[in-house]
Amino acid sequence: MTATVETATGQRRLTTAKAISEGIAQEMRVNPDVFVMGEDVGPYGGIFGSTGGLIDEFGPKRIIDTPISETGFIGAGIGAATEGMRPIVELMFVDFFGVAMDQIYNHMAKIHFESGGNVKVPMVLMTAVGGGYSDAAQHSQCLWATFAHMPGLKVVAPSNPHDAKGLMIAAIRDDNPVLFMFHKGVMGLPWMAKNPRSIGPVPEEAYEVPIGKAAVPHPGTDVTVVSVSMSVQHCLDVAESLEGKVSVEVLDLRTIAPLDREAILASVSKTGRLVIVDEDYRSFGLSGEVVATITDHDPRLLKVPVQRVAYPDVPVPYARGLEYAALPTRDKIEAAIMQAMKG
């Protein structure tokens, strides 16, 4: 409805939320084994709109509202997946992972390996991440590095509607468990401030965006800015604003695990300057792994200190001023780029 906008050229523009639910619907139409399960995914349509409208088309047998029992229903997703279904399970906020992490990690991620490849767990676990709207310490985190650290999972986090739809379809079709992390800020929700990039052109047909492949939405030659999810939108804003001054190459990882190391190396080999923008916690996370990707190969590719614009090692504070002091904002990204250019 309000989520669909026709552009002058007739190209359809969707919010990310709508793009995701459209991708799910298209796969559900062709594959009866796909179903959705989670809290408030039915009539409510998902707290962040990821399942909007699905209940009307597919009914409560395939769009299943669950009790608040994440271990129970994520485990049930695993059981269904091992018996040939392709469940899409929503964990309302990633911050709640701790009540169900054993299913996610010791089971969903490991069964395939433990079975010597004999059992497949083709399942999508989708979850909302990110802050910026004062939802405080238990409802605002990204935590992708937590999951990427643990072998067996694929982890994706789109930055725009086009990739969201394509990654969702790829995730559903993948024979592995895929953690699909959508940032609330990219969903294009009517009740949350948003970057215009959260609404964008989305092809009508079903298509895949390949898991494991980064994109270069803004090519450049002076400095590499590696980012993912919501922060990519800020990076693009900054890169555009610096056009003519600094030639910024923005790399949108799109997938966190497996990491597209070739793309990182290729860009840094060219620029020699690296800024990493990450809304997940700074230490023991994505930013370190991106750096190590370079130093495994050759630290001398790096001409200057690496700038890590990551969430500092502090729980997410409630007060807006504090939260924005922590978040990777445009001004911090720009300052980091300028610092990298100095060295």
Add this chain to the structure above:
Amino acid sequence: MTATVETATGQRRLTTAKAISEGIAQEMRVNPDVFVMGEDVGPYGGIFGSTGGLIDEFGPKRIIDTPISETGFIGAGIGAATEGMRPIVELMFVDFFGVAMDQIYNHMAKIHFESGGNVKVPMVLMTAVGGGYSDAAQHSQCLWATFAHMPGLKVVAPSNPHDAKGLMIAAIRDDNPVLFMFHKGVMGLPWMAKNPRSIGPVPEEAYEVPIGKAAVPHPGTDVTVVSVSMSVQHCLDVAESLEGKVSVEVLDLRTIAPLDREAILASVSKTGRLVIVDEDYRSFGLSGEVVATITDHDPRLLKVPVQRVAYPDVPVPYARGLEYAALPTRDKIEAAIMQAMKG
């Protein structure tokens, strides 16, 4: 008993397990608010001996065997800590964290911050880590980076009996939640193959090893080897075997969070060559953070590619040959050092 050995010089030698339980006992004697809770911590003495003998001295009111309800009893530890107790709670294997991660992370680690410093959670969560004895994918992991990634926790992992006792006492006295990770291989258990370094001299009196400070158990000038926990024992074996050939500086982090970045920088500034040995998974973990510590400062300190001898991104396999192909063994460490020296 068998755990205590008097050396010729009269210096008392203990297993790490005995050193830990002695440290706990000494604090329990002076502080009635300290108590121990967990599965099989009573008459059994802890599956890995961390609470051996305590029930005899302190009885079942202070050494509490729990039902198998980790969320329940870790949460109870938090509640007791916020009301002025100093609980030591054992999570039998770190691999089980997923059934209780919400208490560990959303509560134990964050309450102090959320309360604006008004509530303290002085609690030790101790847990067994590590593999090497074919306990497979759900009982062999280290996972320290998982916890270190999340702000609010202190994470320690001793490599020898002396540090284990001192870190345990420091952890009990600390006003923060401390995750105390003991590697099964360093405990000196009679029923597991072990490095002689798992039994060593331990002072009789209560003492602290400071949390947040690395040690340099083997100074050197050619190459820095950063490691922690069990792997430190292997690094020391290799460093000693290479004496006269390569001057290896072994850095034992002892604490993972907060990371002793000064110690890392100081050593690498001197050697310019860095090997990281880590039994936790390679990607998005400790090894990346150690590297980033350098590149934040100046990547040009690194003369050659960094060698990461870490657990590859694969769940822990059962078969011994496969498991040892994954573990950071002495031969891999030596090969990495030689490779670093080549560059």
Add this chain to the structure above:
Amino acid sequence: MRIRTYEATIQQHYHADKKPAWDIGAGLIPGEMHLAAGQEPVAVGLCANLRDDDAITAPHRPHHLALAKGVDMQAMTAEIYGRTTGLGKGRGGHMHLFDPSQHFSCSGIIAEGMPVAVGQAMAFRHKGLDSVAVGVAGEGAANQGAFYEAMNLASIWSLPVVFIVEDNDWAISVPRDSATPVKDGSVRASAFGMPGERVEGNDVERIYEACKRAVERARGGGGPTLLEVHTVRLWGHFEGDAQAYRGEELAEKQQQDPIALYEARLRADGLLDDAAVAEIAATAQAEVDAAIAFALASPEPSPADLLQYVYA
């Protein structure tokens, strides 16, 4: 007189809860906001049995419980406004209110306060106190594993805990019927060998009596109790929830505002009249206004202090 005091308290809380909601749009209170309109009888009926040294762990919908427990309204309001004078100096926010003086805490993760209450009770017993710990959760939360683990621990250790389920028939958009296969949730107590009781009617006096039994039992060393209280969620799950999923049931429930009903009863009994109601309303309003004024006059935390309070 006792009843009269209740009424005043209820009304205060009612306004205290309502008032902040209307301010959300202005942006002075950012973030999710879960208000408890309709559930005041639970808080009042419970807390009238509690002392300052008793503990409560509250869920994501905590204001009514906090105010009834005696948490300072100004410090709580300042926290909700994200100010340094707040309970958490602006770090916590409305789902993370901690008042050590009232042994009050809450969490945005449903049911996870239940184990914490068990530990508080352990500490009380260890210290030889006769304080009681109360864990409160919604009926939706009561299907979370943590809740059962906590009941089991409290029972096997015979701890002074009272478990309270606020059954308001809804967990966001999911009706109780489609999540909970038993009509009377208090039967779950028997799974852990403890007494359980369901209180119907959202009636402050009946709730008071049931809580009294449970609290006295806990305080007297008799161990834990599970109470399920049938109550009403008058408003949306959080502010901004249009409640399209509720249909006619909503209008019906809105006729069941416990404050209006109780007021009517007290009037009928001759215990309240227009003047008294007006006075109570005015007092409550003044207190709430003062709390908000206090919050607004308080400084916001400085971004320079971002890294404070990570470690003690």
Add this chain to the structure above:
Amino acid sequence: MRIRTYEATIQQHYHADKKPAWDIGAGLIPGEMHLAAGQEPVAVGLCANLRDDDAITAPHRPHHLALAKGVDMQAMTAEIYGRTTGLGKGRGGHMHLFDPSQHFSCSGIIAEGMPVAVGQAMAFRHKGLDSVAVGVAGEGAANQGAFYEAMNLASIWSLPVVFIVEDNDWAISVPRDSATPVKDGSVRASAFGMPGERVEGNDVERIYEACKRAVERARGGGGPTLLEVHTVRLWGHFEGDAQAYRGEELAEKQQQDPIALYEARLRADGLLDDAAVAEIAATAQAEVDAAIAFALASPEPSPADLLQYVYA
């Protein structure tokens, strides 16, 4: 004749379980080893009611259930020996046995197989099959939150699941009494509106009958059931456990070896004699020996293949 077949199966399993234990010292079977001696009646009584297309999720102590379910003894043994011909090609080990053809799986994390069984039942229903999913856990595991969440889901969705608690009185060194406040764990079924039953006596025939009722109910669309079966742990929690904590109770329990007791009963009834027993024992022994020989003759995985099977 039916009973006779049971006996043979039990005895096979008994030996099958015992045999690997004695090999641990030799190092051919590394790692933890949880054997189920004494608990065979549960496996046999249950599995006699199951078809190949029914599912079981087993806990850390899985051998008896696997063998009774029909998991190939050779492939299972090869897995325990860490060989490429094993169920998991040597990756899984004794706590992680997966046999898709028998819909058999297990996990070393206690109680976490229960939700998985719920999902298997969802898949069966979705596909229009009348298969049943069985989740098995110990009495210690029954205090883990996952177990309750699973029962609640199975009940609210009326799924074809049977929950079985093997109550062997011990969770490693922790006796049931100090962990579980109810004598009859099957009362917990009522907390989720489903039938529950406790079976005393570790008697294969009674267990068979109770499982029959539960499986038929599930298969017929009647929804889930909780069964608690009182059984016996004859040996240590894992091999190497000296069981110092058990005291006299151990000697007493060792008098209650269900296989010996059942053998005596069958002999008394004239259904077994020395020759038959000897033949059964020899057959079982031969099968087990063959499985071990198969495992020993199988190749170990190549270290070069370490990174295989992380992703499909």
